[in-house]
Amino acid sequence: MGMRKKIRYCLCKWANGLSRWLNPLVLVFLLIIFILPLKSGSWGFFGHRHINYHAVFLLPPAMISFYKINIRYLADHAVDPDKRRYAIAEEAPRHYIDMDHYLQDPKDSLPKKWDDAVLLFSADTLNAHGIAPWWIMVMQARLKKAFRECNADAILKISADLGHYIADVHVPLHASSNHNGQKTDQLGIHGFWESRLPELYAEKQYDFIIGPAAYLNSPLHFIWDRVYESAAAADTVLKVEKKISKAYPMDFRFAYESRNGVVLRQYAAQYAGIYHRKLNGMVERRMRDAIHGVASFWFTAWVDAGQPDLSQLRSSLN
Secondary structure (H helix, E strand, C coil), X not given: CCHHHHHHHHHHXXXXXXXXXXXXXXXXXXXXXXXXXXXXXXXXXXXXXXXXHHHHCCCCHHHHHHHHHCHHHHHHHHHHHHHHCCCCCCCHHHHCXXXXXXXXXXXXXXXXXXXXXXXXXXXXXXXXXXXXXHHHHHHHHHHHHHHHCCCHHHHHHHHHHHHHHHHHCCCHHHHCCCCCCCCCCCCCHHHHHHHHHHHHHHHHHCCCCCCCCCCCCCHHHHHHHHHHHHHHHHHHHHHHHHHHHCCCCHHHHEEEEEECCEEEEEECHHHHHHHHHHCCCHHHHHHHHHHHHHHHHHHHHHHHCCCCCCCCCCCCXX
């Protein structure tokens, strides 16, 4: 009996035994944890950590010393916003925006400023379908304030968080209401694209030598351009995987792997390789764009704050 069949057999036997004394709903929940592909709310720890880490090296000399000293904090805390999603109800909408909810026609567009959008749709509607680009502008203003006050701890905390939100809007499925393939029978595709593929290929194949951070004359327009790019790419993310999934059986597409002592059903490496090639470099491009975008937002906030001297700043966070 092959390894996959053995695992399935053990899971089924385990479930059969549990069914005698567990509430059926609890049993279903436990089975979902083990059987569904690993899902993620964003780039995942690996992706977010790499994006914030590599963004530091795009900063100018006047900034890079302070950021490099604190690079471990910026990388390790890149996932803090995802952790807050489970504790703060208001957090989740800050990570995405359902562009397909609003754009019924190619000529449609959304108000770029929050107040204008509220007048058109209401704050409740906007929060129901995600507020990522507007929230990024709030965080940018906070970072600018932290630079003006030369508040080292605030600079690092906000930079780490801002990096997370900017990275999120570079993920195509963060701009789609079909964020995890739930509408197209592709549950798990979110984590497949933004976590599984980077984990398999980023360190081995991706080129993270990127040009220096750029000053953004309009961070507002910049981030909305990235949102529209992600929305345009979401259909490709879904359609490509849907097409190739029809050519391969279930046991080829999925494999069982042990992570931290827990057996998880995961997209198989060989199948992931096929999907990755069919995407024609999309994941790497979006990851590189995210890195440059994060560094450019940090740089722009510093310039707009008057380019304060960071050389004497010391943080209590490390």
